[in-house]
Amino acid sequence: MYLGWALAGLSVAICFIIALLLLTAIFRKRKTSNPHKIESEGKGLQWVYIGTGISTVILFVLVIYSLTVLNQVAKPSQTPSITITVTGYDWWWKVEYEHDDPAKRFITANEIHIPVGQSVLIKLKSADVIHAFWVPKLAGKTQMIPGLINQQWIQADVPGVYTGQCTQFCGVGHAHMSLEVVAESVEDFEKWQNAQRQPATQVLRAEQDSGYKLFMDRCAGCHAVRGTDAKGEHGPDLTHLNSRRRLAAGVLTNTPDHLMEWIGNAQLLKPGSRMPSFKLSESEISALALFLSTLD
Structure with missing residues (x-):
């Protein structure tokens, strides 16, 4: 900053000085006796x-x-409090919170939570083409290149939601590849982190529901829900879907109506994405919506 x-400030000062010198040269009056005479060779060169x-x-x-x-900026003054690996996909963000204890690691998507006032190390990868990670108010742009791991660190000193964007043209869905960094107090971050580490709730009851069976039949090949047999890796982890603010990397706000709109019209809302548009009956929509509402 x-x-x-x-x-x-320096640029403004230089522009002011240049303008002042230019005005001085324009309005300066030469001697009337011989205005074209050079007074002494090399005298003006000293300036x-x-x-x-x-x-x-x-x-x-x-x-x-x-x-x-x-x-x-490249080397934080303190050891990063947490380390996060962000992987760019066409066109969404996989977010992995690392930990020495494998049981405390977890995965989310398109939304990064960090504690206020603490440095966070971000490891950046790409699963397909070149992307670029940029959260303007927190850090500069960093390329995400297939086969390489780049890194940057971010720190938010004020609580709030900071919007980020992929800034490397990566295909037709590039403009719809945003993310959010939610900076919150250490206490709120710990609560959020502990909740994210838990498997999906109400799974045992849901296994008997038609919505759960429909999800396993249509969605589990791409999406994962911890606590179920859904282990897909091609799409975002949906274990705590309803805790996120937005859907489809920022395309829609996360409401039940928007969620079903996304499922039924994904290719219309985000052409070229890996998410197909599903044609469901009213009963299937109701059943699937009921199951997804349990993913808190």
């Missing part, structure tokens, strides 16, 4: 030398300052 203000020298020193200082700030 300070680097941006410093560069902006060129002085201006060049000052500009060189300023630019050199700015280079040192910029490199220092960028080095601080």
